[in-house]
Amino acid sequence: MEDGGEEVERIPDELFTSKKKQLLDRLIRVGIILVFLVWGTVLVLKSIPYHSKIPDYHEPNPDYTKDGKLKVSFANVRNNTFLPKYHDLQWINAIGTEESDLGLYVTFMNDSYVIKSVYEDSYHDVLLKGKTFIHNGQNLTVQSMTASPDLKQLLIRTNSVQNWRHSTFGSYFVYNKESSSFDLIGNDVALAIWSPNSNNIAYVQDNNIYVYSTESRKTTRAVTDDGNPFLFNGKPDWVYEEEVFEDDKALWWSPTGDYLAFLKIDESEVGEFIIPYYVQNDKDVYPEMRSIKYPKSGTPNPHAELWVYCMKDESSYHPRVNGDGKGSSILITELTWVGDEDVLVKTTDRSSDMLTVFLVDTNAKSSYAVRNESAHGGWWEITHNTLFIPANETLGRPHNGYVDILPINGYNHLAYFENSNNTHYKVLTTGDWEVVNGPLAFDSKMDRLYYISTQKHSTERHLHYIDFQSQPKMHQVTDIFKEGVFDISFSSGRRFGLLTYKGPDVPYQKIVDFHSHKTDTYIEGNILGETLYYLERNEEISKNLEDYSIPKKIFQELNLGKDESGADILVNSYEILPNDFDATLIDYYPVFFFAYGGPNSQQVIKTFSVGFNEVVASQLNAIVVVVDGRGTGFKGQRFRSLVRDKLGDYEARDQISAASLYGSLSFVDSQKISLFGWSYGGYLTLKTLEKDAGEHFKYGMSVAPVTDWRFYDSVYTERYMHTPQENFDGYVESSVHNVTALAQVNRFLLMHGTGDDNVHFQNSLKFLDLLNLNNVENYDVHVFPDSDHSIRYHNANVIVFDKLLAWVKHAFNGEFTK
Structure with missing residues (x-):
């Protein structure tokens, strides 16, 4: 018998196996549930830091940064909180001042126009008391004033009426200090210019040139008598003013005042463009129609002829420098006196492939070509800085010569033509950098040639000089070890300069004596010469910056990949990061390209600037990017001439490549990349959207764009595209034509002024018609009645930028998403 009593029942093996399987199934089911629970919990827990680190894009506080600093807004940009003050000194090129240069200039102080000296504080010569004067019972306001070279008389303009971009009509008077008299030269005068001897004033009225004698106090000569609405004497027509001279003047006195050279511009064969104006007068029920002679690509250009008038015998002479007859398409682009009787004249063919330089002997009445040079695949850019270098036997210069800009190994550099009448020249500067705008000034006393270059970097401008007395050697004037952009204007004898620092820090202006043997104890800007005083420090801006958080601007060089030859495409760029920028955010920041x-x-x-781009960065929490792609300047001929005959191709490629780079950044929302441009930038915006077809750029804003280069003026367009007759396919490809590709972007905005005399509203209307024909509807339009290219008429400039900011805000908020 067993201890404990009852016998235990035995479980069959098959039943044990079934029970074991059921238990295992239950455990598996529980395990799976646990896995899902844990997985879900992990996802929930992971999502909590994810959404705190990656918030939905939202508009930031418009007024303050996280640390309490003020933000940039339209309000403080428009009230000039950050606008630097720059002063122009009206240096007086008075007779005899080159040898005894006191740095004389005209200014308005103590309710008087006075002559002051930057060197002698006690120098004070009152030219005119007050800003108004009485003539024939009328109270007139002085709006422009130029002292005669002998400083005894004033040329005054009043009743000014703006014409085109550079030109103004007005009533001109001569004020004599001794007699205190105001003598009227004429009303509706286009321009008036002192002769170097102070005896005469050449002026243009009704497209004819007259000479006013200050001795007889009346107009004594009619230099021309054939002026009419289509024939301009001494004054440029629209395209010569806008694209050739960038000035309202087409007449030039010789150094002694014995000759007057001028252009006779005949635009009778130029096509007429009519612009309707709708809101000039509330009482008008029909638009005002204004006609302008505007040569479009491939159509007849105005015909310009050079004439020379001799003051002694009152004869006129027509040197042959641009072919005969109105059919000639030669452009006269620059005129420089290179002596008392010799004048140098630059001409190009209409497509700027060939530069021909003529020397005209006004005494012998002869002219001949002294230079004939090809652009070698690029183009000849129009310049206005050829500088006369007078003969000086003592210093080894037996002939009158001049300094010009030439491409040397693919970069724009200074070349000295030691004799005006031949082709031989001496290279003054070399290197993989460029001289900007040609030679600045020649100091004959010190034998120095001043110029500004990109030698430090293509995004900077520094002042240098060359010593002519020795083997040409470059000397620093501004400190190239500190980044900066400088400009300068010189006194009559080039002893003194108004040196302007434009950035990147707060701008300033100072007066420097370059003949002084002293140097500044504290170096700021210039390392040559003695700073006499600061004309402007912009201290108010410096003070304002203490209260504001200005979005940081970072300059950089982008590598956009390889070109067709396998070389790196390196372009200049800058980005503006928004306030409180956080690089750890993921897919967050929109990008606003400006081009x-x-x-x-x-x-x-x-340069220093706080404007619309900073407003966008501050108010929309966006990264602003600016890229100077291929075709832009100051990086050599190969970099810029690549776009010849195919505008809009390489430029668009480079914007797209830059957008691809930014779209790949972790903190960028690649679905919110936009592009904005005005004028050529408006054109480039549309061409980029067309080529990109919505892949990288999702939004675009185009203001006053060219859409077809056949519609733009001949002088500008043919320099880069040749004529439509020569380059038909190029014009087709360069136009904005593939609008079905534009339909692939989320949305774009088009804005234009109807009174644009530069880029005609026709461009936008033709483009809109193309959109209609192709059923493209993903765009908005805003038209500004009667506004010109700057879009300012009737408060338009406020509205255009308000509209841009509001529109791109809607885009970045996702309101235009398909």
């Missing part, structure tokens, strides 16, 4: 991109232009330069 211009026109041939030989530059936007990426280290």
Whole structure:
């Protein structure tokens, strides 16, 4: 018998196996549930830091940063909180001042126009008391004033009426200090210019040139008598003013005042463009129609002829420098006196492939070509800085010569033509950098030639000089070890200069004595010469910056990949990061590209500015990017001339490549990349959207764009595209034509002024018609009645930028998403 009593029942093996399987199934089911629970919990827990680190894009506080600083807004930009003050000194090129240069200039102080000296504080010569005067019972306001070279008389303009971009009509008077008299030269005068001897004033009225004698106090000569609405004497027509001279003047006195050279511009064969104006007068029920002679690509250009008038015998002479007859398409682009009787004249063919330089002997009445040079695949940019270098036997210069800009190994550099009448020249500067705008000034006393260059970097501008007395050697004037953009204007004898520092820090202006043997104890800007005093420090801006958080601007060089030859595409760029920028955020920041991109232009330069781009960065929490792609200036001929005959191609490629780079950044929302441009930038915006077809750029804003280069003026367009007759396919490809590709972007905005005399509203209307024909509807339009290219008429400039900011805000908020 067993201890404990009852016998235990035995479980069959098959039943044990079934029970074991059921238990295992239950455990598996529980395990799976646990896995899902844990997985779900992990996802929930992971999502909590994810959403705190990656918030949905939202508009930031418009007024303050996280640390309590004020933000940039339209309000403080428009009230000039950050606008630097710059002063122009009206230096007086008075007779005899080159040898005894006191740095004389005209200014308005103590309710008087006075002559002051930057060197002698006690120098004070009152030219005119007050800003108004009485003539024939009328109270007139002085709006422009130029002292005669002998400083005894004033040329005054009043009743001014703006014409085109550079030209103004007005009533001109001569004020004599001794007699205190105001003598009227004429009303509706286009321009008036002192002769170097102070005896005469050449002026243009009704497109004819007259000479006013200050001795007889009346007009004594009619230099021309054939002027009419289509024949301009001494004054440029629209295209010569806008694209050739960038000035309202087409007449030039000889150094002694014995000759007057001028252009006779005949635009009778130029096509007429009519612009309707709708809101000039509330009482008008029909639009006002204004006609302008505007040569479009491939159509007849105005015909310009050079004439020389001799003051002694009152004879006129027509040197042959641009072919005979109105059919000639030669452009006269620059005129420089290189002696008392010799004048140098630059001409190009209408497409700027060939430069021909003529020397005209006004005494012998002869002219001949002294230079004939090809652009070698690029183009000849129009310049206005050829500088006369007078003969000086003592210093080894037996002939009158001049300094010009030439491409040396693919970069724009200074070349000295030691004799005006031949082709031999001496190279003054070399290197993989460029001289900007040609020679600045020649100091004959010190034998120095001043110029500004990009030698430090293409985004900077520094002042240098060359010593002519020795083997040409470059000397620093501004400190190239500190980044900066400098400009300068010189006194009559080039002893003194108004040196302007434009950035990147707060701008300032100072007066420097370059003949002084002293140097500044504290170096700021110039390392040559003695600073006499600061004309402007912009201390108010410096003070304002203490209260504001200005979005940081970072300059950089982008590598956009390889070109067709396998070389790196390196372009200048800058980015503006928004306030409180956080690089750890994921897919967060929108990107706002701003582009211009026109041939030989530059936007990426280290100047101080706080404007619309900073408003966008501050108010929309966006990264602003500016890229100077291929075709832009100051990086050599190969970099810019690549766009010849195919505008809009390489420029668009480079914007797209830059957008691809930014879209790949972790903190960028690649679905919110936009592009904005005005004028050529408006054109580039549309061409980029067309080529990109919505892949990288989702939004675009185009203001006053060219859409077809057949519609733009001949002088500008043919320099880069040749004529439509020569380059038909190029014009087709360069136009904005593939609008079905534009339909692939989320949305774009088009804005234009109807009174635009530069880029005609026709461009936008033709483009809109193309959109209609192709059923493209993903766009908005805003039209500004009667506004010109700057879009300012009737408060338009406020509205255009308000509209841009509001529109891109809607885009970044996702309101235009398909």
